[in-house]
Amino acid sequence: MSSEFSYTSKLENNILIITTQGYINNVGGEKIEKEFKKHYDNGVTNVLVDMEKSNVINSIGISYFIEIIEKLNDKNGKLYFTNLDSAIDKTFSIMGLFQYAVKVNSVDEIK
Amino acid sequence: MSSEFSYTSKLENNILIITTQGYINNVGGEKIEKEFKKHYDNGVTNVLVDMEKSNVINSIGISYFIEIIEKLNDKNGKLYFTNLDSAIDKTFSIMGLFQYAVKVNSVDEIK
Amino acid sequence: MDKNIILEIKLPNIPDIELVALEGLQLMGRCLGIDEDKIGEAKIIVTEAIINGLEHTGKESPFVDVDFTMTKEKLIITIIDSGKGFVPSEVAEPNLKDKLKGGNKRGWGLKIMKSMSDDFEIKSDENGTIIIITKKLI
Amino acid sequence: MDKNIILEIKLPNIPDIELVALEGLQLMGRCLGIDEDKIGEAKIIVTEAIINGLEHTGKESPFVDVDFTMTKEKLIITIIDSGKGFVPSEVAEPNLKDKLKGGNKRGWGLKIMKSMSDDFEIKSDENGTIIIITKKLI
Numbered sequence: 449m450s451s452e453f454s455y456t457s458k459l460e461n462n463i464l465i466i467t468t469q470g471y472i473n474n475v476g477g478e479k480i481e482k483e484f485k486k487h488y489d490n491g492v493t494n495v496l497v498d499m500e501k502s503n504v505i506n507s508i509g510i511s512y513f514i515e516i517i518e519k520l521n522d523k524n525g526k527l528y529f530t531n532l533d534s535a536i537d538k539t540f541s542i543m544g545l546f547q548y549a550v551k552v553n554s555v556d557e558i559k
Numbered sequence: 560m561s562s563e564f565s566y567t568s569k570l571e572n573n574i575l576i577i578t579t580q581g582y583i584n585n586v587g588g589e590k591i592e593k594e595f596k597k598h599y600d601n602g603v604t605n606v607l608v609d610m611e612k613s614n615v616i617n618s619i620g621i622s623y624f625i626e627i628i629e630k631l632n633d634k635n636g637k638l639y640f641t642n643l644d645s646a647i648d649k650t651f652s653i654m655g656l657f658q659y660a661v662k663v664n665s666v667d668e669i670k
Numbered sequence: 671m672d673k674n675i676i677l678e679i680k681l682p683n684i685p686d687i688e689l690v691a692l693e694g695l696q697l698m699g700r701c702l703g704i705d706e707d708k709i710g711e712a713k714i715i716v717t718e719a720i721i722n723g724l725e726h727t728g729k730e731s732p733f734v735d736v737d738f739t740m741t742k743e744k745l746i747i748t749i750i751d752s753g754k755g756f757v758p759s760e761v762a763e764p765n766l767k768d769k770l771k772g773g774n775k776r777g778w779g780l781k782i783m784k785s786m787s788d789d790f791e792i793k794s795d796e797n798g799t800i801i802i803i804t805k806k807l808i
Numbered sequence: 809m810d811k812n813i814i815l816e817i818k819l820p821n822i823p824d825i826e827l828v829a830l831e832g833l834q835l836m837g838r839c840l841g842i843d844e845d846k847i848g849e850a851k852i853i854v855t856e857a858i859i860n861g862l863e864h865t866g867k868e869s870p871f872v873d874v875d876f877t878m879t880k881e882k883l884i885i886t887i888i889d890s891g892k893g894f895v896p897s898e899v900a901e902p903n904l905k906d907k908l909k910g911g912n913k914r915g916w917g918l919k920i921m922k923s924m925s926d927d928f929e930i931k932s933d934e935n936g937t938i939i940i941i942t943k944k945l946i
């Protein structure tokens with residue numbers, strides 16, 4: 449049975465790590481963007497989204513990642529993803545997201 | 560998204576603890592009974608099933624618990640349940656299962 | 671007027687396909703703010719009804735039709751199969767004491783469905799079976 | 809002959825109801841032993857098609873019809889809504905660079921569906937839209 453979207457977040461070496469769980473739909477995307485914005489306004493410019501526990505997403509949810517990239521670009525920041533489901537990875541590729549966002553295996557790859 | 564049935568098991572003070580995950584259907588029920596039988600044949604007569612991660616079940620799955628109770632009754636053994644979802648609890652009540660099986664909060668309640 | 675959510679599914683006869691209907695119940699319940707325990711009971715009812723339907727439905731049309739109509743107050747469940755039908759009054763009431771004396775442990779579906787629902791109606795003939803169940807949600 | 813699994817769902821317009829269809833895909837795929845990644849891609853396609861359908865379907869019939877026919881080789885997806893329709897050729901191709909210059913970030917559904925599918929057909933007029941998609945599974 450599907451669990452509703454939820455997330456946890458933490459700061460590690462000034463990198464915001466957002467770990468999602470469940471369906472990243474319009475509501476989930478908006479929650480992620482709000483959490484991001486809070487830290488962005490405090491000067492955080494590196495963001496890692498861990499999607500190990502999210503294997504369902506829709507394009508409205510993804511559009512919030514584009515919002516985040518837009519804001520990060522203004523400050524020379526970067527959006528990173530880890531643990532992407534293969535179909536979601538393909539979707540991000542189709543949209544061209546990896547021209548701006550970067551896949552990493554773990555937070556340690558972000559200097 | 561629904562995950563397929565799986566379980567883990569361990570022996571603690573000669574009590575067999577089976578922790579289930581996912582839908583206890585005919586296949587799941589049969590797997591539980593097979594695991595039980597292995598230990599029963601070695602003399603284990605107290606069995607605890609932890610269903611915290613199973614909130615879907617059907618009556619064919621449950622029929623395997625009746626098999627287990629039948630075998631345990633032969634040896635003065637007992638079947639215990641913990642972490643029952645409320646609708647599953649109600650189903651077991653309707654069937655009269657708690658005339659033979661016992662609900663516990665944790666393995667410590669089984670002496 | 672009270673919001674009325676309708677979901678209609680034609681399920682093929684494959685393992686665990688009843689989970690599709692349960693997902694629907696979950697989301698309808700969430701949308702209307704129904705108590706989780708009530709939805710849990712509805713899931714038990716629906717699981718049993720679908721399993722019976724799929725077990726007995728005809729080979730020519732190996733499907734079961736599932737319809738839900740949910741309001742904040744109640745859920746109406748309709749399950750239709752195209753099997754050979756049965757005479758409900760001829761089905762013996764299961765009894766755990768007897769089941770524990772060896773033999774077949776099954777035969778609980780109808781009892782569970784009836785006990786958990788607020789209204790339970792079966793129409794069955796040689797062309798199939800229709801079960802209409804009402805479950806109050808408050 | 810190749811085994812053919814059919815699932816038909818009429819989805820109401822409530823949050824996340826597309827998950828019902830995704831659960832169906834998952835179970836059909838599991839039954840036929842389809843590669844998880846292919847089912848994952850099918851789920852993306854179906855999610856986008858259902859969301860569009862529900863977003864645009866008519867108020868009088870706030871439903872979307874979803875049909876799947878799956879074999880080991882391929883999945884045929886049909887999604888029907890009763891909205892006002894649209895002219896696909898008039899929909900601009902989304903471009904990430906442009907989207908990053910401010911304004912609306914949406915508009916990716918059709919592109920994703922087309923890119924992920926092996927055949928993609930839209931029939932749309934003032935009475936609604938039918939999308940028929942073929943996705944190879946091997």
Ligand SMILES: Nc1ncnc2c1ncn2[C@@H]1O[C@H](COP(=O)(O)OP(=O)(O)O)[C@@H](O)[C@H]1O
Pocket residue numbers: 618718722723726727751753754755756761776777778779780781799
């Ligand atoms: N939809 C149906 N079509 C034909 N026969 C049915 C149907 N549902 C139930 N039955 C009959 O009623 C009996 C009891 O059903 P049930 O209480 O669900 O237990 P079980 O299916 O485990 O035997 C079945 O064994 C079957 O003979």
Ligand SMILES: Nc1ncnc2c1ncn2[C@@H]1O[C@H](COP(=O)(O)OP(=O)(O)O)[C@@H](O)[C@H]1O
Pocket residue numbers: 507856860861864865889891892893894899914915916917918919937
């Ligand atoms: N089923 C539909 N009915 C009517 N219009 C549609 C439908 N599907 C898509 N459209 C139109 O095509 C546009 C692009 O759709 P899409 O690529 O899915 O992106 P989005 O829905 O995010 O705008 C929509 O904005 C809408 O105008």
